[in-house]
Amino acid sequence: MPRWLFFVSTAAVIAGAIGLGAAFATRPNEGWLWLVVNFVLFWGIASGMLAWAAAFRVAQATWTPVINRFAHSAVRTAPLLFIVLIILIAGLRGYVPWIEHPAKGKEAWLSVPAFAVREIIAALLFWGMSWLLVRWSLAVDAKPDVPDADARRLNGVAVVVVVVFALTSSIVAWDFVMSLAPEWVSTVFSAYYFCTNLYAGMAVLVLIAAALRKPLGLEDRLKPHHFHDMGNLLLAFSLFNMGLFFAQYVTIWYENLPDEVWFLILRYDKGIWPPISWTSFILGYSIPFLLLQSRMIKLSSKLLSMVAVMVLVGVGVERYILVVPSLTPAHLVISPVGALSVLGFAGMFVVSIGWFLSRYSPISSADEVLEK
């Protein structure tokens, strides 16, 4: 990876560490808050990327050997996320409301041990499977050709990863978002979470592809039509996610049931949060949807990566909106500290995938054969 990027991201990491440290030192609950936000965001992106790799593999997509390998790189963020998860579990008391006021009838599910157990199992399962996927894909690179056995086991694990991705993302959604507002229930929410993860994941893939196209000399491997296709996927998912969002919103709006509405009213209807929420929605979904209508944008890696950045910002702010208001309904929590922490995580993220990509060949030969 380019040195400048390395330095920048290391700097970011340090800044973020300082920021979070400061937060915990001064206002611990805020520190926890930011930690949760970052976890939800980056777990989402990383798992989304891997899910793409698996999905392309399952679909036997013919145009993605490079993109798949970029996606594989997300597996390197596992240690970081795992550590954060452990910290979060250890510090549950610091931010979840259902420990001092147990939610009636939900004690079985919303209890510290249950929480810890299922989260750790989920993490092990997902990252374990993804690790297998990546490892087996790398193993193929070493070989001159692709033995059927390898191809088959790769397909197999890919399917597993896709399934596990859906389940584990759902659990993360329930535990780190829904459980913060214990009375709230929405069946589509978990699906919404992992679909937006795929969205964000694709955005990151676009960025990586745009960034590393020249440095790795992949001009002939990443033709405009690759970006066009990725752009179309972004387009499709921006619409689909808006659809899911609307499905949830209209359903809850229509019957106005006290248990359901509060979560949405707080964020999208009354009080201080709606401006932020709607901004994130428009920035993350609506505007990209409109921009991506244009073939020209989709074909150019530069313009497309701008859209991708927009998407990531939108989704990031949305994650913040999903987490924070449940804990501090009355007042906004916006501080440089928070910004820094996000920066820090972003830095870690870049470092880890950079490390991966500088290690391994950017072309997954297992998928390459499919092109032929």
Next chain:
Amino acid sequence: MAFTRREFLRGIGLAAGGVAIPSVAYDRLIPYLNQPEDIVPGVSTWFATSCRECPAGCGMVVRNRESRVVKCEGNPLHPFSRGKLCPRGQAAPQGLYDPDRIRQPLRRSELGKLEPVSWDSALSELGDMLARKPRVAVMTDLQTGTLDALMRAWLAALGSDRLITYEPISYEHVKDTNGGLIPTYEIAKSDFLISFACDFLETWVSPIEYAIEFAKMREIRDGKRAGFVYVGPRVSMTAANADVRLMVSPDVIEQIATAFLEGTLERDARKYGIDPDSAKAATDGFAAAKRPLALPGLAANTCCGTAIFNARRDTGLVNRSRRHALSYVSSAADVDSFTRDTESGVIGALVIHNANPVYAMPQSERFTEALKRVPVVISLSSHLDETTAMAGWVLPSNTPLESWGDYAPYPDVVNLMQPAMGTLFDTRQAGDTLLALARAAGVNTKQSFKADTFVEYLRTRWSLAGEPWQELLQRGGKFAGAPAGLTATPITGYNTLGDPPVDRRAASLPGSTADPHFHTAAPSIYSLRLWAFPDSYLYDGRGANKWWLQETPEPVVKGVWGSWAEIHPSTAAKLGVSTNDCVKIENGGASVSVPVYVWNGVKPGTIAIPMGEGHTDYGQFARGVGVNIWPLLTEDVPLVNVTPGGGTQWVARIRGSTDQSHRAIVQTASLGENWSREKPIIMPLPSGYGKRDFYPGNKYKKHRWAMVVDLDRCIGCHACVTACYAENNLGMVGAEGVFRRREMSWIRIDRYVFDSAGHGYDIPERRGDAGSSLGRLLFQPMLCQQCDAAPCEPVCPVFAASHSEEGLNMQVYNRCVGTRYCSNNCPYKVRRFNWWDYKWPEPLNWQLNPDVTVRCRGVMEKCTFCVQRIRQAEITALREQREVMDGEITPACVQTCPTGVFTFGDLMDKNSRVSSIIETDPRAYQVLAELNTKPAVIYLKKVI
């Protein structure tokens, strides 16, 4: 007792009597050429008269629109019914408009068919016959006062005195145990009531009166209320209202009474087959009581038990000086001897008036045979009932709503009757017929009756007593202390053949004869105690020709349109039958086959069947529905043989679970604790919407109608349901319709078991409401909640369901396309769909309320809070340039409820009664409040 202006107007029947109003059948609206003096098109006239649907004799005012009777309501001036009516009273117009009424005189031809004949020829022929001085007898239903006097005078004139006042349910044993009369039980004064199988809230003697008194007695005064224990084999509606219900076999009721007095009840609980806890509860209540009072049922031993009880603990609450008219019913002995005479052929001519012994008489076939031996039988009934069907001559009488007369349920209460509309068919007053017959027989009526017509006779009789006729007529009768000359003379039975009065008590006291451990040593599974109870609406069977009564569900089992036999699951297990299987019941040579309904609301070893169904005649609504168990009643509670088999037949019931499944639908507050609201009331007003609502709700300009329903007062009598049928032109769906869950009632009485285990996943059909004995029942009137955020409204594609600016959920029939989405989305399921075009066979359609649309097939309908009455009041107020007064608007259900469950009013008016109740009463809650529909019907918790 305060009146609103409206009520008062009703009270004084505007039409001062005397004018016979022509009844015209329009097919189109044509303005009057010359207007009858007292008919203003579009304005109703109210006539005060007396209800004659049962011997209770409640006061009634009848609403007449364009010379047609359209609705009956209680007479607010009446001393004991106080403006309330029971379902039977409400259904009176259906008797009047019964499509199968006898429309002209009939005589039996050689071929044995009844064929039309003109009055003149009938009278002349019968006159000749009577002139030949046969031994004449008259058999009538309970009549007091003028008609009674006339009948006896008429008999005398024809040289006879055989007048039999026949009431199938004669309260024989109540009389026997009270020195030959039926006293008034002043339950309101008592503080502990024991009912020995006495269903005084449905059918017993004077249900409305006792319901009102009951409500008074049950009022909570400084955290206390009078206790009520029911002893009996079946959960009747009355039993469902008891604090403690002692489910015992009919045979031990008398022992229970003594056990109470001797305080051995708790000890011997097991012996009597009742659970010790309830026994204890009952005993404690009794011990604490200062003025306990027992009420006798129909069976002999219940009466004996009561007699012993009231004698030992005499608290002066049994008022024998105020005897009920039913005291004058001919005793069984008289009927017996009369039957014997008839058999012996002494009776030459028998005039039958409204009595129906052929249908309703224990072991009736004996009487039927006897009747065949009477040469001339003349029936004066208005309906072709079984007895009339056997008569040689039918000289149809007017129904009570078309008749003059008087009726004195108590010495101090004499109701006057006046026609509320002109005669519908070619029928006459019974009195006039009698007079005409006498004249035809050569009697000079002017001399011997001082009158040529019955009206004349009546008026002379009253004016002799120097009564202000007009005023009394307007008030509906003479209510304060009857003056001399008007008291109905007591009749103590005739034994012209001089045989001594038989004491039938000894004969019919299974309690005293049978072994007291009877219930423990279970009877052979093939012989059960038959507990025949008068149906809440059909009574002894006389209501069966009115479909409102057929379709109003029995309060507890919810059965309609037919008979069923209630048996306990354990008994069912022994018999090897389940709900809807038929069993054959035999006794005294008669037998019926009837489907069973298995549930735990009845004592093991007992089989309970309602009376009143199984008519072979009596019109299209009665004929062939259910079974008639009168022939089986060799004694009060006979042991009958029950054989399973005979196929299956659906018991037409309004089904659904009685199990609340922890949903807190009927909420309860326990007596003696200090109550508080768990949840605040979500007002159906803009103030009810807060920051947890997505939208702002409705704006109201002037009114927001709302209702308070006091569950603690509801006894489940269904008067409101029938009133709604009458007021709002609800269609008849029949047995199949009810079976398919298509009943049209806009208001229904749900009932839930209080201590339900919560295993409420399926409907009783498949669970049979198991469990040894049924828990306490809670009644809940359920009608459209007029929600402010109504789920039914937004889903309608065409705005047929929308919200009025007075807060009502409007249903625009003309706009409705019938998607039924609103009904699906109504959590209270109070919307009703027109599955067919419902028919009102001529002339039943004459009763239709002209203020209410008749809905066509394919549209949804629902409770409107009687919007027509609301508009009426608003218009009146407008005309008088004032605001609508609180309490001025009374929807039909509110109007007729005997116990005052409902309060209707305006929420925008902070001082209205509804507002203040909702504000202050800690028992107030909303059903399914968690759905945030903001209902405008606020319930007050049941007090347990």
Next chain:
Amino acid sequence: MANVELKRIDEEVLQSLGRPSPRYAAVMALCALLMAAGLTAYMFQYYLGMGVTGLSVPVGWATYITNFVWWIGIAHAGTLISAILFLFRAKWRNRINRAAEAMTIFAIMTAGLFPLVHLGRVWVFFWILPYPNWRHTWPNFKSPLVWDVIAVTTYLTVSTLFFYLGLLPDIAAARDRTEPGVRKRLYTFAALGWTGKYDEWRHYARTYLALAALVTPLVISVHSVVSWDFAMALVKGWHTTIFAPYFVAGAIHSGLATVIILLIPLRKALRLERVFTLYYFEQMALLMILTGSIIAYSYGVEAFMSWYSADVFERQFSAFRAFHSPYTPWFWFMVVGNCVVPLTFFWKNARTNWAWLLIASIIVDAAMWFERLVIIAGSLIHDYLPSEWGWYVPRLPEVLMTCFALGFFTFAFLTFVKLFPSAALSEMKHDALEREEERI
């Protein structure tokens, strides 16, 4: 040599337009019979009232609405195959899309009948449509039923346009290969004078792309809207936010199954074995694994959430549906049929076995129908007030109307495949040439 290949394609496909065999005719006659029966039943309902159905007060919707939802679902696969896969450039769609699209059109028509059939006063159905009128009354655009009307009509219109556009060049091909006569005149008319000029092709391609791009979001939205008929209500078992994606997946699921059911006999009947080869069926089978697992996910989440919600109604209801309801057997049938059966397609020799393909698809379709019934009637029989719990059993008119739907659909489809080329000629030629490219 390209043209040999192209000629072969023409011959193979166009031969299917020949005179129908007796057996073929017999099947159509049977369909006609079913339609007649259904119409008779409907006449009774029309003249007597909704009373002839098994509906009641707790259960206002059942078989009719089930049919509506089910047929709309069937329709989705067609659009999916022809539009979405077109956008994803999945080659394998190109042969089956014609049949699939035809299926879509007829399925929507069939579905469209039922909202009318279930109306209490069908003679005023047009009050639901927004049209200017002297009464100044308008439909309620907040009502899911109005959304339905708009969505379904849009869907019918757009997919018909899309379908016709795809058909255009093939009609021309047929036109040029039929002897003068009625058919020829029909084709000449329908081909709108298509000459195959490349200027025509250019605009044609853009239009096709535009329509495909529009119909894709449409197809997702239509079944979401249908699902909102239920999700908007507060009936337990209806009111849940996941319904939109869940119903869409279900729709495509049953749609794919139906395509398989239709094409397996068709390829025999029309001797198109070499056109509709096993490969295409395999692809659809694999797609069904995906849709099936989405449905499984939805079932799971719904059940879990009803427990998690700790709401007495929710918990009791899902327990009721799974264990105590009269529909319980059907509930489990739908779970197995929709989620487990498709999983067998993981095994190559399951998805390459004609018999199993057919059987599995039939199971899936049936299961999907019962899913709709269990959701619609099964929820209504057990809502908030126990006193109003009921049950539902369909009665003859409903059964016959369901038969009518099947008859109508099959009849229309069979007529179509005899009238127009049932495989996309131009697309197949396109593939043929591209394959040639690759060979060189």
Next chain:
Amino acid sequence: MTRIRGVFDDWDAFKDALRTLKQARGSGYTAYGPVNLNEVQDLMPEKSSYVRGWSTLGAASGLATFFLMCVLTSMIFDLVVGGKPPVSRVPYVIPTYEGTILFGAIFAFVAGLIYAWVGLRPLPAGYDARFSGDAFGVEITCDPAEREAMSGLLRDSGAVEVYEL
């Protein structure tokens, strides 16, 4: 001006012809064929098509129309149902969405037909039925002088038949 048409049964020959024509003339020729392939489109003189623009326009108008319909009708007929405001934006998204697609599609279709000049018209004189089946055609519009050269060009690039209209 005369029109010369060459009929190709060989796909590559057809493309060669077009290639040469593109280099030689760049315009004044067109082609016929049973299938549409991008590479052929690339060899054609004319490339632009405004169908998409029309479709976008239609979509926009559909959006406006349906949203206004919802809002205005509920202003005329302003009934509060279920406590929801007469004009509530959330549910109106759905008709608007559908309307957008409906109009977009209709516009696209009509525009497509009009541009492609497909209409209910008799087939042009000299329409060659083979072009809808297995043959391709190249048609050159040139002035009579070039006639020989052009037909030669077509023959050389492998036309099985060359004729003049």
